[in-house]
Amino acid sequence: MSESAIDQHVGQPYKYGWSTDIESELAPIGLNEDTIRLISEKKSEPAWMLEWRLKAYRKWLRMTEPDWANVTYDPIDYQAIHYYAAPKQQKTLESLDEVDPKLLETFEKLGIPLGEQKRLAGVAVDAVFDSVSVATTFKEELKKYGVIFLPISEAIQEHPDLVRKYIGSVVPATDNFFAALNSAVFTDGSFVYVPKGVKCPLELSTYFRINALSTGQFERTLIIADDDSHVSYMEGCSAPMRDENQLHAAVVELVAHENAQIKYSTIQNWYPGDEEGKGGIYNFVTKRGRCMGNNSKISWTQVETGSAITWKYPSCILEGDNSIGEFYSVAVTNNRQQADTGTKMIHIGENTRSTIISKGISAGVSQNTYRGQVKIMKGAQNARNYSQCDSMLVGDQCGAHTFPYIDVRNPSAIMEHEATTSKVGEDQIFYCKQRGIPEEDAVSLIVNGFCKEVFRELPMEFAVEATRLLAVSLEGSVG
């Protein structure tokens, strides 16, 4: 019974697969220095930014795509992508009223109302559609606290010194193949600066939407928390169902100064492709945070349910003494999805601590890999790490893999690593059903219980969404 039920249920339709019919302005297909000049011009960038991009591009040309991840895909034709796509609209918008109603509708349909009346209470949103930010809410309100929350393209113009100081300071332009590509062609993303001593009064959030055909999305996010400041940032994303694979190569850089705390939460729900593995987003992302100051803290929480392929390792560089890095992850793969995700915790300062809680759930014929590195440098006296990697298998045709790398160069380090693999058992489901709980609800219950340690790290607004999303992603994948 279970086998047929698995087959029967796998393939829950993707809810965000519709596309918006809107005229786009596209850069000519393909990538060369002119493409980069065009992007830079479109964004009215200063000369140094263009130079930075070109330098990254020239380096990228000599780099090779990484092949060490536990994923397989056909070679990507980097000349078959539009590197810039923007919905056509009048120049310089003064207010939301001037935004194309189709765009507002798009985000509303995604559950991200941008209009004054319906804005999400307590959450400031930056909405990015293909290569441009279409709206940022609560910008003015945040300004009163000195918090800068802008599309990065605007920040480059309005706060060039800040951007110039920090961009590439955590993920260098030539850090890796995809980061270099992003550095060359990034189009939008969010910029956040929280000044000294300010606890950001709102949750900051960016919603990324890929819409146009044959485009890639290359967003770049930069968050700086100055001394004694706190900020919580959330990102969400989705894309239409397309037969082709679309590339999403983002870079996120976080900088936490002394006593600062950054909490970064992601719900990644890019289109995962269909049951046969046709289409879907390639999500090749470099995310890294630098705990520069003493007693600083960076916490990554991610719920990864989408994308055909995920290649992503949100990391922390713990430079400041007593700094803390955290990584809480739920990665779900179904059908033919592949995920190779994890984290890196680099301990440099004294008394630095890191926690890794990773929950991988594989269903269908998917492959789910945790890859994590914990490195204790020589000077990192009394460093501590706790890692827990749990895998859950749904059905018997999927795979779960764990690759922990541990590199300790200071004998005072204390490392703990726990790993488990379990199956959503027929017995568990039967137990729930025997209490009257329908099968679908039973699976959702069991999986949610498995992910609980991660979900409780999510901001309220996201926790509900994550629970729901998980139920949808796995709906009926068990018999």
Next chain:
Amino acid sequence: MLQVNDLQAGIEGTEILKGLDLVVNPGEVHAIMGPNGSGKSTFAQVLAGHPGYEVSGGTVTFDGQDLLEMEADERARAGVFLAFQYPVAIRGITNAYFLQSAINAARKDKGLEELDTLDFAELLEKKLEDIGWDDSLIHRAVNDGFSGGEKKRNEILQLAMLEPKLAILDETDSGLDIDAVKDVAAAVERFRSPQRSFIVVTHYERILNYFTPDFVHVLAGGKIVMSGDMKLALELEEKGYDWITEAAAV
């Protein structure tokens, strides 16, 4: 309430139940005893609808409905409850949340409004007071790290909350732990009512020291080979099973 006719069932091609007949009327307590491997546990699992067992013949009617046609969760919501011999753990889900989900699933089926957390907590508190138990199990994850006795008590708590029409207690091995046996027996006595029937499956007659069933059946070779009352249980205690199985030539 429950009518089992000529039930044949097995697992992975091996027939275990070979024509089992049983009638349970409302309010009756039936003890099903028998030697190891006679099919007692299988019978309990088949009634509850475990997907691992195949039914190859016979009928089971519950409250006029064809039980064998129903999914396990439908059977549960219709009022069939199985207290598991080895209840499984569900990490990260508290007993309270689990019970609330179960109760709301049943309420939804009956067209009743689902209970919110507060209403549910009130109901639960009242129930615990009735049984005289504290709430120490309630906020722990379902059966996660529970001792044998705690698991047993948790099953009984679920029984109390879900108020089934037919409770099947699979106690095949629990004779090993005398406290657990007492807990189960006490539960039968406490929740016995003219509307609720029990089937207690057990290998050890010891449990019958703590409650008195209306009927005692001996299951051997996949069939009920002898039925009686408490006297039969006492006889079994004295003589063991061999004389019956030999007489029945199974």
